[in-house]
Amino acid sequence: MTNPSDSLASLSFRSRLLFVLGYPGFAITSALVSSIGIYFYLPPAGAGLETQVSEEVFLGVLTAYGLARLIGGVVDSLADPFVGHFSDRSTSKLGRRRLFMIVGIVPMIVFPGLLFFPPGAPGSFDVFIFLTVVLAVYYIFFTVYVAPWFALIPEIAKTEADRVSFSRLRAMIGGPIVMAYGVIWLAGIDVFKSAGLDATTAVQMVVVLSCVLAFVMCLAPILALDESELDVVPSTMDMKEALGTTLSNRPFMIYLAAQIIFILGMSMTGPAVPYIVRIILGRDEGFAAMLSLAMLPGILIGFAFIHLLVNRVGPRNSVIFSIVVMGISMVPYGLLTPSVPDGPGDLINLIIIVGLTAIKGLAIAGFMILPTVILGQLIDLDEATTGANRAAMYYGVQGLFTKWVYAASAAIMSYLLSAYGRSVEEPLGVLLIGPVAGGLCLFGAAGYLFYPEKEVRERAGVIDEPISAR
Template sequence: MTRTVATDSRPALPGAQIDLLYGLLSLGSTAIWGVMSAWLLYFYLPPEGEGSALVPAALYGGAMLVLRVLSAAISPTIGYLSDRTRTRWGRRLPYILGSGLPMLVFFVLLWTPPFRGTSPWNLVYLVAVLAGYNLAYILNQVPTMALLPEIAVTDAHRVRVSTWAAVMTVLGMMLAAGAGPLIERFGFAHTALIYAVVLLPAFYLPLLVLRERPEHQARPAVRLNFRQNLASMMRNRAFLFMTATGFCFWGIMGLVQASVPYIVTEICLLQESDTLMFYLPAVLASLLCYPLINWLAQRWGKWRVFAGSLLTSALVLPGLMVIGDWLPLSLKAQGMLWVTLQAAALSGVVVLPRALGAEIVDHDEELTGQRREGIYYATWGLLDQVVNGVMAALLPLLLLLGRSHLEPQGPLGVRLVGALGGACMLAGFLIFLRYPLGRGRPAGQGPV
C-alpha cells in the first residue's frame, strides 16, 4: 500500500547564520551611533564644573543642523548610485566594505580636537570630521538597508532577518550604554578607540558570508536617470501609503525616549538615578516581543501585524495622560508599566518596516523592470531624519506647556507626549489601511 505523505508547500528557510550576520552590521553601527548621541554634546559642551567648553556654544547647534540637513540631502544620491553600480561583488557590498573602517576612524577622531580650551578652530575641526563620518555612515547604511531584499528573497525570511536586525539594534544600544564607566576610567578618546577596535569585526565579518543576487544588477539599456527614478517612485501607491504612514510613526519612539527622564522625575516623582529602572523593562519587553512579531507575521501576515502594532500603540501611548495618585498602583509602578507596554506595542512598528520596504521594492520591479532598493531605502532614511528633527524641535515646545510638577498646570507638556504619540499612531493606522500589498497573506507563504 502506498501512503501519501503531506508536505509543506512553503519553501524551506535558510539557516539563521545569514540573519545573525546581517544583524551584526546593525549592532556595530548602532553602538557607535549610541555613544555619539549620548556623549558628543557632553564632550564639546560639558556642564558647569565638569570642564570648559571646547566650541562656542552659540555656534554648535547651527553647525549640527547644517550637517544634518546636508547628510539627509545626499542620502537619495547615494542610494541612486548604489542601484546603478555594477561590480563583480555586487551593488551594495563594495560600499559597505569601503566605508566601515573610515567610519570608525572618523568616530575616533571626533574625540581628539586640536585645542583644549574653547576655540572656533575646534568647531571647524568638529564640522570637518563629523562631515566625513556622516558621509561614511551614509555610504555604509544605505547599501546595508538595501541589501536585505538581496539576501532574503522570501517574505518569511525577510521578516526573520528584520527581527534579528531589530534585536541587534537593541543590543547595540545596550553596548553603547556601557560607555559611561569606560569614559570615567580611560577618557573619551581612549574609550572611542576601544569601541572602534571591539566593533571592527561587526563591520567586516558579515561580508565573508553575505552575498548579493547578480541578476538584480540593472542593465545599462534600461536604467532610469535620477529624475525618472523619483518620478516613478511617486507613481508607486504602496510607496506613497507606506511613506505617509512613516511620517506618523517616525520620530515617535525618539520623542518617547527623550521624555522618559521627565516622566521619571516629574510624573512619577522619583530621582534621576531611577531612570535606568524604566529603561530596563522596556528593553526586555522589546527583546521578548520581537520574536513574537516574527511568529505572528508568519501566521497572520505582516500587514495585519503591522496594522495591529500601530493601533495598539495608538491605544497605549495616551495612557501617560492618566498616570496619577487616583489609581491603586504607586506612581513608580504606573510609570514602569506604561513604559513596558508602549515598548511592547511598538515592537511591530520597529521590526516590520524593513520587510515591508522589501515588498515595495519587489512591486516596483513589476512596474519598472528594475531593482531599486537603494533609492527607496535612502529616501525613507532622509524623511526619517527630517521627521526626527521636527520631533526634536517639538519636544521643547511641548515642555513649555508644563515640564515640572511644581508648575500650576503640572507636567502637562510631558503628558502630552503620550497624547501626541497616540494621535500620530492612530493617523498612521488609518493611512496604512489603504496600503495595497500583502493583505491577509501570511509571511510564510512562498516567495514574493
C-alpha cells in the same frame, strides 16, 4: 513579481548571523551621535559635564546643537538618493552593495568618535562649526554603508514570510545588543567615574571602546556575503528617471509620510532616558542603565508573538498596533512631578516610569521588524513594474526624507531642554518630551491607516504564506 526563492534557505545560518551583526554595529554609531551626543553637548544638571554649545534660542525654536544636527541631516539626506542610485546601477565584482559598504565603514566609525573631542572653548563658535562638519560627514558615510546593507535584505529574502523571519533574526540578535548598549554606555560612564576619571574623560573612554565594537560588527556583513550568488537585475535608469519613478509610487509616499511622523517622535524616546532618570527620579546614570532592563520582558514577548500578530492582521495593522503602544506609553511622562530617592512621590514615580518602560518593550519588535517588510512590498511592486531591483533607491529616497527628521527630532528635544529647563528647579523641558514624542507617534500610526497594503500586495504578486516562529 515576487516569486519563491531559495536565496534565504541557501544562506548558511553563520552567514545570516554575520550579516545581521551589521545592524547593532551601525546602531551603536547612531547612538553615539544621538543619545551620547546630546548628553555630552547639553548635559543634564549634576552630570559633571560642561555644556559645549551655546544654549541661546534663535529663530524661535533652534539652539546651536539643534541647528548643527539639522544642517548635518539635510546634507546627508541629499546624498541618500545618489548612493541608492549608483548602488542599484553598480556592476562591481566586489558586489554592488558590498563596494559601498567597504567605502563607508571606516568614516562611519571614526567621525562619531571625533565628535567627543571638540576643539576650542566650550560654547564657542569653533565648537559649533566642528560639530556641524563632523555630523555632516558622519551622516553621509552612514548612508554609504547603511542604505546598501538594507537593500540586501529584499535581495536575500525574496518572499514576505522570509523577510519577516530574516528581520526577526536581525531584531532578535541586534535588538538585545542595542538595548544592552543603552545600559552599558550609561553604566560605563559610571564605572570610569568611580575609577577616578573626570566625567569628560569617562564619556570619551566609553566612546572609543564603542567605536571599536561597532567596527567589528560592521565588518562582519562585508565578510559574510557573496553577492554573486544573488539573482538580481541592476537598474539601467538614469538619475532623473529613477528618482521620478520612485517618487511617483503613491503607496510608497503614503508609507513614507507615516514613517516620517513616527520617527520624529520615536527618536526622542532613547535620548530622553538619562534626563528623566536624573531630573524626575533624582538618580544617576547607573540607575538609567538598569531602567532600560525593564523593557526586556516586553521585548521578549513581542519577538515571541509578532509572527502570530502578522499572520492574523497583516504587517500594516501590526505596525500600527506597535506604534500606538509606543505613543501611549510616552504621553503620561508629562504628568509627573520631580522627586528624590525615598522622598515624597518617589515610589509612585518609580512605579509609573518602570511600568511605562516595560510597556514600551512590547512595541519594539513591531517597529524594528515590520517597516522593513512593508518597504519590501513596495520594492516588489516596483520590480514588477520596472523589471529591475532598485531597493537601494527606495532606501535612499526614504533617507532623503527621513534623515532631516532625525535631525529635526534632536532639534525639537534640544529646544525643549534649553527653552523650558532640564534641572530639578526647572524640569518642564524634560517633562514635555514624553507628551510631544507620544503625540507624534500616535499621528504616525494614524498615517499608516492610509497605506493600501492589500492593493500593493496584489499588484506586486506577493505570495500569501503563513509566517512561522523560526
